[in-house]
Amino acid sequence: MSRISxxxxxxxxxxxxxxxxxxxxxxxxxxRDWWRNDGHRLVREDLSDVWAELPARLVVGTGATGRMEPxxxxxxxxxxxxxxxxxxxxDRAVERFGELDPATSAAALHLTC
Numbered sequence: 001m002s003r004i005s006x007x008x009x010x011x012x013x014x015x016x017x018x019x020x021x022x023x024x025x026x027x028x029x030x031x032r033d034w035w036r037n038d039g040h041r042l043v044r045e046d047l048s049d050v051w052a053e054l055p056a057r058l059v060v061g062t063g064a065t066g067r068m069e070p071x072x073x074x075x076x077x078x079x080x081x082x083x084x085x086x087x088x089x090x091d092r093a094v095e096r097f098g099e100l101d102p103a104t105s106a107a108a109l110h111l112t113c
Contacts, residue, residue, distance in 0.1 A: 001102035002030055007094040009064045010112050025097070025107045026053050040113060042070040044077055047108070054106055058083050059097050061090030061109035068110040 002025045006013035011020055014030055024031040024047075036046040042060065044051075058078060062068040066089045078085050088096060090109050097107045 001027055003102065004094050004097050004107060004109075007091055007109075007111075012090075012094065012109060012111055020111070022110050023107075024050055025102075025109070026050060027055055027103050027106065028053065034108065039110075040068050042068060042074055042108070044071075044074045047074070050106075054078070054081070054083050055104045056082065056084060057100060057105040058085050059093045059100070059105065059107045060085060060087045061093030061107065061111075062087055063090055063110040063113040065089065065113060067113035 002015050004012060004014050004025060011018060014023060014025055019032060022034040024034050031050060036042060060070055070087055075085055086096060090111060093107060093109060097105060
């Protein structure tokens with residue numbers, strides 16, 4: 001299971017590897033260079049590659065200042081699928097992910113803004 005540490009603006013450490021682009025951490029793998037169609041919005045299509053792998057809990061890091069806004073429809077779709085979603089600034093999201101069981105949790109982190 002992956003561990004996240006050392007977040008600062010534009011930088012996070014996942015399993016000891018320094019990453020400088022947005023990332024999704026799943027129980028079984030890490031999706032580096034996570035790209036969204038609109039960098040400051042989160043819609044269902046942005047999670048399409050991992051949708052089937054999402055565990056019971058997803059922590060969304062909305063950036064250093066919380067600029068990335070999840071579309072209410074994607075949050076509704078996730079909750080309807082049984083995924084508990086928490087949206088926090090990325091520093092808080094990293095902290096929160098560290099409190100959770102990485103076997104049943106995922107994190108989608110926007111590293112800037």
